[in-house]
Amino acid sequence: MKPYILWFGRFKGQSVERMMFDHAGYSYLRFILREFNDKPQLLARIREVMQRGEQPRIVTACPTCGTPATHIVAAGDDREGFSFEAEGWCEAHCPEEHRRQKMPLKFSSVARFVMPSDQASFLKNLRDHCGLGRERLTAERACDFFFPA
Numbered sequence: 001m002k003p004y005i006l007w008f009g010r011f012k013g014q015s016v017e018r019m020m021f022d023h024a025g026y027s028y029l030r031f032i033l034r035e036f037n038d039k040p041q042l043l044a045r046i047r048e049v050m051q052r053g054e055q056p057r058i059v060t061a062c063p064t065c066g067t068p069a070t071h072i073v074a075a076g077d078d079r080e081g082f083s084f085e086a087e088g089w090c091e092a093h094c095p096e097e098h099r100r101q102k103m104p105l106k107f108s109s110v111a112r113f114v115m116p117s118d119q120a121s122f123l124k125n126l127r128d129h130c131g132l133g134r135e136r137l138t139a140e141r142a143c144d145f146f147f148p149a
């Protein structure tokens, strides 16, 4: 699969798959879904990528039981901002308490955060759990992540 490149707008030249990892890009994709009815191919690709982003391939494991992580802990609140603990957990073992919420490791969780800085750090954290943290995330790498060979 080849990256799907936008040909208009403020993200012109960027790929749909790469934009998923950028909070402004992700929000622009949601804007396209809402506002652009005349681009069926593009809409289909965004829907496909977002659907795959609901069950991303996670490389980290729950420290308690060793199954693939599905959740992380977001500590803080909407006023002060959140910080994210590096560890990923399965849902059952994910610690949740006052000001520490468990958050599913999927792309749509980003919509839970009000502050752009929180959205950005959530996506960075998710990216680490997807094993994409270190090397530069090119359009090709992002595409291979959503559409593995």
Ligand SMILES: [Zn+2]
Pocket (backbone or CB within 6 Å): 062, 063, 064, 065, 066, 067, 089, 090, 091, 092, 093
């Ligand atoms: Zn577990």
